[in-house]
Amino acid sequence: MNSTQSSPVAFFIIQGLASLGEKKMVLFIIFLLAYTVILGGNIMIIYLVRTDPKLGSPMYFFLHNLSIVDMIYTTVTIPNMLSGFLTEVKTVSVPGCFLQMYCFIHMSVTGRALLTAMAYDRYVAICNPLRYAAVMTRPVCLLLIIGAWTFGAICTFPNTSMAVQRSYCGPNVVRHCWCDPSSVRLLVCGDTQVDSIVSLSFALIALLTTGxxxxxxxxxxxxKIAKMGAAERLKAFSTCAAHLTVVSISYSSASFVYISYRVRIIVSVLYSALTPFLNPMIYSLRNKELRVAIKRVVIEKKLPCFMNATHIHCSSHYIISYLFSHQI
Structure with a gap:
C-alpha cells in the first residue's frame, strides 16, 4: 500500500488497525455501541441543562459545553475509524485530513481548558462560598468558555498551519486510525525537526498550563477541606468527586503520548472513545441534581429506561431520536 511518487499526493491512506484481521468486526461493534452511548449521554446532558431551570448553575453550564466538545471530538474520529473497519482501504483527501487534524487537536485542548474552568468553579464554590454568586456571574462564565475555545485555537493553529504548508510526495500511508499530527508528519518530504519542536512545545503548553x-x-x-469538620469535608469532597475523576482519566491517558508508537496508537484509539463515554456516566452518577433531572425526564416523557437507586439505563438510540425530534 505504500507508494513513493514524485508528484504531490492527492489523498492519504489511513492504515488504522489493519493488522487485526477478523477482530476488526468485533471492534466495529464495540465502538459503534460506544459512539451511540456517547451521543445519547451527551445530548441528554445538553438537553437537560438547556431546559431544566434547576440546572442553571455555572457548573452545569461548563458541563454543557464539555458535552459539546466531547461530541465533536468523537464525531471527528470514531465514524472514520468505523468506516475503516468495513473497508479494505480507507482514504481521506488532503484537505479533509488537515481539517480532521485541526478539529482533533482543537477539541482535545479545549476539553482540558474547560476542565480547568470547572476546577476554578469548584475552587470558588468550596473556598469562597459566600461570594460564589458574585464571582461566578454569567458574564464571567461566558468569558471562561470563550477563553477555553480561544486557548484551544491558539494551541492548534501553529501545528496545523505548518502541516498544511509542507510538501507530501509519498509514501501516503498514515499509520494511525485518523490524521494524527505525528503520523502525518512522518510523510513530509523534507526536514520536520522544527515542526516536531513546535508541536511538542504547544502540546506541553496545553498540558502544563491547564494541568x-x-x-x-x-x-x-x-x-480548605483539611480545616473543615467531617460532615462538611464529605460534602465538599462529593462536590469535586466527578470532576476530579474525569481530570484523572484525561491526564493519565495523555501521559501515554510518550510511550512506544504502536502502544500510543492503541491508547489514542481507546482514549478517543473512553473519556467521552465515561464523562456523562461519571457526572450523572456522582451528581444528585443531574440524576433527579434525568429521572424527571424519564417519568414525564416515558423514555424506555430502567432505573434503580444509583443507575439509569436508557436506550441511547431512542434518546437521540426523541431529542432531535424536539429540536434541541
Whole structure:
C-alpha cells in the first residue's frame, strides 16, 4: 500500500488497525455501541441543562459545553475509524485530513481548558462560598468558555498551519486510525525537526498550563477541606468527586503520548472513545441534581429506561431520536 511518487499526493491512506484481521468486526461493534452511548449521554446532558431551570448553575453550564466538545471530538474520529473497519482501504483527501487534524487537536485542548474552568468553579464554590454568586456571574462564565475555545485555537493553529504548508510526495500511508499530527508528519518530504519542536512545545503548553492550574485549584481546595469538620469535608469532597475523576482519566491517558508508537496508537484509539463515554456516566452518577433531572425526564416523557437507586439505563438510540425530534 505504500507508494513513493514524485508528484504531490492527492489523498492519504489511513492504515488504522489493519493488522487485526477478523477482530476488526468485533471492534466495529464495540465502538459503534460506544459512539451511540456517547451521543445519547451527551445530548441528554445538553438537553437537560438547556431546559431544566434547576440546572442553571455555572457548573452545569461548563458541563454543557464539555458535552459539546466531547461530541465533536468523537464525531471527528470514531465514524472514520468505523468506516475503516468495513473497508479494505480507507482514504481521506488532503484537505479533509488537515481539517480532521485541526478539529482533533482543537477539541482535545479545549476539553482540558474547560476542565480547568470547572476546577476554578469548584475552587470558588468550596473556598469562597459566600461570594460564589458574585464571582461566578454569567458574564464571567461566558468569558471562561470563550477563553477555553480561544486557548484551544491558539494551541492548534501553529501545528496545523505548518502541516498544511509542507510538501507530501509519498509514501501516503498514515499509520494511525485518523490524521494524527505525528503520523502525518512522518510523510513530509523534507526536514520536520522544527515542526516536531513546535508541536511538542504547544502540546506541553496545553498540558502544563491547564494541568498546573487544575492542580493549584485542588491544592487550595485540599487546604480548605483539611480545616473543615467531617460532615462538611464529605460534602465538599462529593462536590469535586466527578470532576476530579474525569481530570484523572484525561491526564493519565495523555501521559501515554510518550510511550512506544504502536502502544500510543492503541491508547489514542481507546482514549478517543473512553473519556467521552465515561464523562456523562461519571457526572450523572456522582451528581444528585443531574440524576433527579434525568429521572424527571424519564417519568414525564416515558423514555424506555430502567432505573434503580444509583443507575439509569436508557436506550441511547431512542434518546437521540426523541431529542432531535424536539429540536434541541
Amino acid at each position: 498546573v492550574l487544575i492542580l493549584t485549584s485542588y491544592i487550595l481546595i485540599g487546604v
